[in-house]
Amino acid sequence: MKDYEKKIRFQEMDWDTDYFGVKSARVILNGNLTVKEWENLKIQFKEYDFISIQNQHSSPRNAQFIGRETSAFLADINIQFIKVLNGLDSYPGEVEIDNSLKYEDQVQIEKIGDFKFSKFIEDPNLNKRGGNRVYTEWLINAFKDSNKFFSLSRDENSNVNGYLLHSFKDDICVIELIAVSSDSSRLGIGTRLIKSLETSAFCKGIKKVKVGTQVRNIRAINFYHKSGYKQIECNQVYHLWNI
Incomplete structure (x- = not known):
């Protein structure tokens, strides 16, 4: 169970539910899913109107599951940067x-x-x-x-x-x-x-500063590189609607 929770973090999003008026959740995928894990996850999806699926490190295996077996679309690719202050x-x-x-x-x-x-x-x-x-x-x-x-x-x-x-x-x-x-x-x-x-x-x-931006925001990406920040993650964000 602990390994499953490390790989899949499922969270209800109360603020989003109240603000957007639809039952919302977020799932963060921290590793390649097995077929069984993915099937169980799809069952959870049915309980919500809107699910934000964050595919950490843009795993191709997880992207295949999402693209092949759901109507989710790629809404964002989030780039994470970090700088160590010396x-x-x-x-x-x-x-x-x-x-x-x-x-x-x-x-x-x-x-x-x-x-x-x-x-x-x-x-x-x-x-x-x-x-x-x-x-x-x-x-x-x-x-x-x-x-x-x-x-x-x-x-x-x-x-x-x-x-x-x-x-x-x-x-x-x-x-x-x-x-x-x-x-x-x-x-x-x-x-x-x-x-x-x-x-x-x-x-x-x-000693560390972290920041994220969208992959299409070239100006911001160049700014953080120029400011000494190093890219550490590239995460896909899919939106799945059940309405």
Whole structure:
């Protein structure tokens, strides 16, 4: 049973169920499935309206099961990066880090960011159920969570023109969202935000920073490579609908 649970992690998604109005679950496949394991999994699928299937490391065997025996479609390929922090860089003084933001800052942050590669938008079944507002809801929940931190960049008028949302899990700092205002792109703001985060994390004793993005987001991939991050995973995400 323990080996099965390591290979297959099945989780009900309460937030998604409430938000999208469909009974939702996520399954994470951590290894090549046997025929019997796959047959048992298909039985579980029938209990839900929507299942997000994450095929870790894009296993060809699991992809064959999914593509041949379900109506699931490939909604995303998630690239995971990690960087080991070996020392301190010079801290960019114009960036601030806070976990208790003023209302004006929250309003400005919500207006920044174009998450055009989002699976919540590109899946029409999610998009018509409010998928285009998922990242706004993500931010609103983060504003209320003292364990979520924002690195903020401001323009000459003290308005927020870039942010980086991050949190800490065990001994790793996780970048959740990063966005720069379209009016301030290509000014090095993203680099300053990430350097401030790394400096802050290192001062807290955190030696690793992790971040993910979509395979089609070439600009983000190039940015993380340029910033010294190494790719460690490439995971397929399939969406299966039973409605």
